[in-house]
Amino acid sequence: MLDTRRIRPDFPILAQQENGQRLVYLDNAATSQKPLRVIDAITHFYSHHNANVHRGAYALAVEATEAYEAARTAIARFVNAWAREGVVFTRGTTESINLVAGSWGRANVKGGDTVVVTAMDHHSNIVPWQILCQEKGATLRMVEITKDGRIDLADFGRALEAKPKIVAFPYVSNSLGTVNPAAQLSKLAHAAGAVTVVDGAQSSPHLRVDVQALDCDFYALSGHKMLGPMGSGALVAKPALLEAMPPYHGGGEMIERVWDDRSSWNKIPHKFEGGTPNVEAAVGLGAAIAYLEQLGMDKVSEHEQELARVAIDRLSQIEGVTIYGPRDHRAGVVPFTYGDIHPHDLATILDKDGVCIRAGHHCTQPLMRRLGVAATARASFYIYNDLDDIDALVTAVRKAGELFGVLAS
């Protein structure tokens, strides 16, 4: 496991108390905490290099542009992108998927076509496709999940019989923790003639990602879940696809020439980056990637998997606790319910002990319907969590059980 005694001091917020207790932050799937290296990178940028990018002819503007473009190179390296030109900065996974739906989708999906998603997708990888399908008169086909929380491969195969234009799925589920066989799904989808869109919101922070090995077409990620700033993220795509796609947002910087009635476009990735970008977010994300690379992504995932294993083991010993998701091939996400205690009540009670977990539908309402619950509680781990955090979680859950006098529903 990672040496959390060395990691934790890098995260100033973890030294803080919450409700007079040691802060036990277990909502990392929602957003991660930030190390000083990221916070300092942002401060340093504003203190020493701030200027608009790709515009200025003076040294400061060149420095700002270099810092911004260095972050692009870092993302490309981190996920083994096809080319750095295939990395488009966005505000995160949601915007990245909307970009694909709004540009590639609008240009290529027609009435009668099919778009495939899965029942474990986050709303960010469902709603943009619903909007597209409604606009085009296309069909949105949702692939079912198995009882143990995996994509049902038989149903996936049936969905591909419609020769869909797009197949979208999450690499890692935020509500189940399932790590999906993304390379296999992509291969099957390609054989059916589809382009593939991988929601990487929960994989980029926690696994070694190699988009070329996955051989997907589009890969979306959010910086704020991987130690980076809020509002940072990227769409990573095969350059040839980006070249052929129409722009998504019109404005400054994404053009080559503007006439009175029409324009021509800048080269990729700038064609998709109209307007002044969030340079501080890119710089912060570059610093976050450097931090994760120093730890090593294989060690990061081993650490979280071990924490999840221990948490599942210990929570399962509490009578009335139900854990959701598969037993293996899972990331550091532990969704559970406890008898008839509402997950929101559970989260509120745990907060009194300084334990932050998320409760709700986790933006996966179709999945919750299939699980037959309105909501779950969810503990999710990251590099600074340790066995003491699991002790605190389990103790607080037991305490909640005593308080509510609950046993199995």
Ligand code: C6P
């Ligand atoms: N899931 C969670 O608590 P944004 O908001 O664009 O950074 O990420 C959206 C998103 C897309 N896909 C998956 C699999 C996700 O988990 C998320 C964000 C958070 O689970 C907030 S709902």
